[in-house]
Amino acid sequence: MELGLSLDGSSKPFSFLEKTPKLSSNDHLGFCMGLGRSQEKRDSLEAERRGNGGDLKRVSSDPHLQLHLRLPWLFDNLHETGLSKGRGRGLDVNRLPMVALAGEATVAHSSPNSAVSSFQMDFWFRNGNSRGNRGMDSETERVSSRASDDDEDDNGSSRKKLRLSKEQSAFLEESFKEHSNLNPKQKLALANQLNLRPRQVEVWFQNRRARTKLKQTEVDCEYLKRCCETLTEENRRLHKEVQELRALKTCQPFYMQLPATTLTMCPSCKRVTTTSATDAKIGI
DNA sequence: GCAGTGGAGTGATTTACGTCA
């Protein structure tokens, strides 16, 4: 059994279900939720993207979110669908022992717990920020210059987490409110404005989109959960009502079920005849 | 206080996929 619910009230809310593979019989009681944007919303989003300069070549190919759950609300089913399955990954330098990073002496010396990230140093330096006037040794300067390189390291050791400053985050946040997708021009402008690499801006927006979507999904799931509970309760109530009506029907005397009859007199022969209400209605 | 720990937040990377020229 599949139940489709739409949150947006679009006229064709479950078109995506046509493409959804049928749940196998092993899926027990399946619950399929479709969280979709209405066409209008999608159009506006597309228009917004076009308005961003028209450089974007396509819109998201994933206008809907589909969740297949086994009642009652077993979210852990997501794990079974492969969402949490890891893929084969390439070499991760962060998993290498420190010895292997000997060539990255400048980075390795930088304390990972340092409150002053290499990026922030870079930001201060480039901005001429007064905070950057703290006494920094030559090593932090080396880190700074390294972080300011626009190109990624070829040896893949650039997976160094750099925390953005509050100002940068706030600015990115504001930009995100205006448009959640950036065209290359906007990306470059933002990067220049914030003294970040374009790639950093790009990644920030990617993460922001993903996490916004995740949050929205959680909210939607909660809403659907409540909807389902309400509907279940309503269903239970209606079933009970049907049972009561059936019970009432079997208890009623036979005559109560007969259609009402009326006595009529034929105007010509003056004979009294009985006519059922239905007969009278159809003019017999 | 202080160290250890678990969880949340977040920047970065990898992979897969769709679109377009």
Next chain:
DNA sequence: CTTGACGTAAATCACTCCACT
């Protein structure tokens, strides 16, 4: 039709911060 470039979503990792014990 095929192919490569490009952009994005999804999944994941790694690091940081913070509350709690």
